[in-house]
Amino acid sequence: MWKKLLFLTILVVGVVWAGPSFWTLNQTPTAEVFNGISAPNNNFAIAVGENGTIVHFKNGDNGTIVPSGTTKELFDVYAASENFAVASGEDVVLLWDGSTWSTIVDGGNNGTFYTGTWASPAEDVVWFQSLGQFNFLCPEIPGASEQPFCRAFSQPMLTACGVSNDVKFITAAGDVHNVNNLLGDLNGFAPLHDEPIPLFLTGVWVPPDACLPGPLEPLSMYAVRNTNQIWRFDGAEWSNMNVLIPGDQTLSWIGGINDEKVLAVGFKPDGQGGNQGVVWVYDGQSWTEDTNLPANTPGLTDIAANVQPADFIFANGFDNTVTRGGFGSQGQVDILAVAESGKYISSNTLFPAANLDLRINKRLISPQPIRVGDRIEFRIVIQNVGDTAAIDFRFLDGYDGVTIQLVADNCGMQKFNVQSGWRYRDTRVASLAAGGVMVCTMEFDAIAEGELYNYAAIAETDETNYDNNRSVVRNIDILPAQ
Numbered sequence: 001m002w003k004k005l006l007f008l009t010i011l012v013v014g015v016v017w018a019g020p021s022f023w024t025l026n027q028t029p030t031a032e033v034f035n036g037i038s039a040p041n042n043n044f045a046i047a048v049g050e051n052g053t054i055v056h057f058k059n060g061d062n063g064t065i066v067p068s069g070t071t072k073e074l075f076d077v078y079a080a081s082e083n084f085a086v087a088s089g090e091d092v093v094l095l096w097d098g099s100t101w102s103t104i105v106d107g108g109n110n111g112t113f114y115t116g117t118w119a120s121p122a123e124d125v126v127w128f129q130s131l132g133q134f135n136f137l138c139p140e141i142p143g144a145s146e147q148p149f150c151r152a153f154s155q156p157m158l159t160a161c162g163v164s165n166d167v168k169f170i171t172a173a174g175d176v177h178n179v180n181n182l183l184g185d186l187n188g189f190a191p192l193h194d195e196p197i198p199l200f201l202t203g204v205w206v207p208p209d210a211c212l213p214g215p216l217e218p219l220s221m222y223a224v225r226n227t228n229q230i231w232r233f234d235g236a237e238w239s240n241m242n243v244l245i246p247g248d249q250t251l252s253w254i255g256g257i258n259d260e261k262v263l264a265v266g267f268k269p270d271g272q273g274g275n276q277g278v279v280w281v282y283d284g285q286s287w288t289e290d291t292n293l294p295a296n297t298p299g300l301t302d303i304a305a306n307v308q309p310a311d312f313i314f315a316n317g318f319d320n321t322v323t324r325g326g327f328g329s330q331g332q333v334d335i336l337a338v339a340e341s342g343k344y345i346s347s348n349t350l351f352p353a354a355n356l357d358l359r360i361n362k363r364l365i366s367p368q369p370i371r372v373g374d375r376i377e378f379r380i381v382i383q384n385v386g387d388t389a390a391i392d393f394r395f396l397d398g399y400d401g402v403t404i405q406l407v408a409d410n411c412g413m414q415k416f417n418v419q420s421g422w423r424y425r426d427t428r429v430a431s432l433a434a435g436g437v438m439v440c441t442m443e444f445d446a447i448a449e450g451e452l453y454n455y456a457a458i459a460e461t462d463e464t465n466y467d468n469n470r471s472v473v474r475n476i477d478i479l480p481a482q
Contacts, residue, residue, distance in 0.1 A: 022350040025294040028055055028063045028342040036087070037304040038079040045304065046096070048074035048087050054101065068094060068101050078126075080119040086126040086140075088114035093128045095142065104140055116157045122164040125181045129157050137169070139182055151183040158204040161211035161218060168211060168218060173198035174238050178215050187215045187420050199238060201225050203253040205262070208466045209459045214398050215419035219459050222262050222282075224251045230264055230280075230287065243287045249278050255303035260284035260462040261351050267299025275299030281350075284462070298341065356463040357386035358393065358432070362456040362471040365441075372481040374446045376404070378473065380411060380456045382429075382438040386463070389433050393461045396426040397442065399454030403478050404444040411440035452476040 032053040039045035045057040052070040054077075055063040068074070074089035083098030091107035093114050105114065105128070116129030116137065123142075130136045130150075137157050138150035155173040162168045165180040174195035178186045192215055203224040210219040221233035227250045230243045245251065249268045256262035262282035267275040277297040279290045359382070366376040380397070384390050397413060399406075401423040413425035432438060446452075455472040463469075 023294050025297060026062065026344050028344060029065055030055060030342040032342060035074060036076040037302050038077045039304040040079040040081050044082045046077050046079050046085055048077045069103060075113065076115045076117045078117040078119050080121055080123050084119060084123040086117045086119050086128060088117050088128045118160040120164040124164055131156060137183060148182045155198055158201060159206060161206040166213055170204045170221065172201045174201055176217050192217045199225055202227050205255045207258050209258065209469050212398060212457055213455055213472065214422040216398065216417060216424055220259055222254050224254050224264060227251055252301040253303050257351065258462060259460060263303055265300040265303050355386050355388040356390055356461060357465050358390055358458050358461060358463065359383045359385050359468040360456055360458050360471050362473055364473055364476065369479050370446055370452065370476065371479045372446050372449060375407065376444050376446060378442045380440050384432045384434055384436045387434050389431055390461060391431050393429050394426055394459040395429050396457045396459060398422060398424045403446065403448045403450040403452060405447045407445055408443040411442060446478045449478050449480055452478055
């Protein structure tokens with residue numbers, strides 16, 4: 001994300017970016033300290049903070065204070081849409097239904113910190129977490145008369161990605177758990193990724209194109225470790241990116257748009273008994289500190305990347321509970337960074353408008369119904385509908401190997417992973433010109449009754465419109481042989 005300043009030939013080294021400022025300092029309608037932010041789309045965001053403060057942002061405005069029904073401090077929020085969100089804090093968990101915030105957990109005055117919120121895109125379940133000797137992650141089914149059991153984890157859940165009944169939870173240890181809505185394991189009884197020695201991460205972000213269906217680790221993740229290191233997960237293992245963070249800086253959260261636009265935020269002493277904001281930017285090659293934040297920018301602790309109206313970076317009173325933001329998006333990248341005293345910094349020039357837009361479509365071209373013993377064929381079409389060439393991107397395919405078996409791959413892919421019956425294949429595409437089209441086919445034999453479920457995806461591209469980077473084929477039954 002940051003400017004391409006490399007020191008030696010190491011992948012990432014800390015350098016200082018002292019060019020023109022991309023930020024302006026603004027004011028929200030509250031003077032309270034914010035702790036969390038989530039932006040589900042380009043027109044809506046929710047911020048939470050001290051004294052039960054909740055602010056909704058719509059269409060790029062400065063925000064509106066919305067009654068929360070509590071004066072307890074709120075630590076975290078996650079919004080799946082403008083009509084479905086969950087917020088958590090000290091002794092309280094709240095649910096947003098599009099019109100009001102209601103209390104779903106009231107812990108009285110027990111001093112229980114609830115955080116680690118997430119919600120399914122289908123809006124059929126939310127999760128929240130209580131911190132303690134054991135970190136209990138709890139599902140909540142809106143409107144259900146009886147709620148599912150909670151599940152204890154040794155390390156806190158920091159973030160999640162996926163869809164309903166196929167969720168990847170990432171913990172502070174660096175582990176990845178693949179679970180259903182009720183927290184049942186989908187990969188036997190083992191995590192998808194089991195870090196041998198806990199990493200003690202304090203913030204994690206998963207690029208939106210890196211979380212694919214089925215029992216597969218995210219293709220990439222970025223994390224803050226021990227508040228002063230930046231780590232990366234490459235789909236198989238975590239490694240230190242060797243960013244030279246000054247000793248007086250504390251990194252509190254990390255987020256972004258894609259693998260070439262990542263932001264880490266934090267704070268450092270301002271020399272007057274307070275804190276000032278810190279922003280680091282990664283451009284896919286090197287990390288750079290942006291030293292041109294507006295004067296008097298307070299410390300920053302949370303970021304939710306989105307596009308039009310904004311990415312948000314929130315700052316708080318530096319509670320021990322670290323919060324998380326969401327992700328998006330498409331089009332022109334704008335950024336809002338919210339801080340103490342209800343202030344925020346904004347930018348619409350840090351990341352220029354995206355000119356690259358790849359689209360993928362996978363469909364079954366064999367006639368239905370499909371029966372055991374039939375040979376079936378899929379056609380995959382990739383189009384570059386942007387106005388710039390796509391260079392060196394990843395093309396993937398995943399399928400449930402329990403019901404179908406590969407016969408012919410005309411897409412030039414190779415197998416790279418097998419998990420819980422799923423098979424994963426990929427290849428790299430060197431380039432696809434603007435307006436260019438790629439077409440290939442894959443053939444399978446139907447070998448067992450059940451649901452036909454597979455997909456094709458594009459990843460590792462410098463674009464922000466991920467809505468058309470995945471194509472899923474499912475809900476087609478394979479019937480018994482005649």
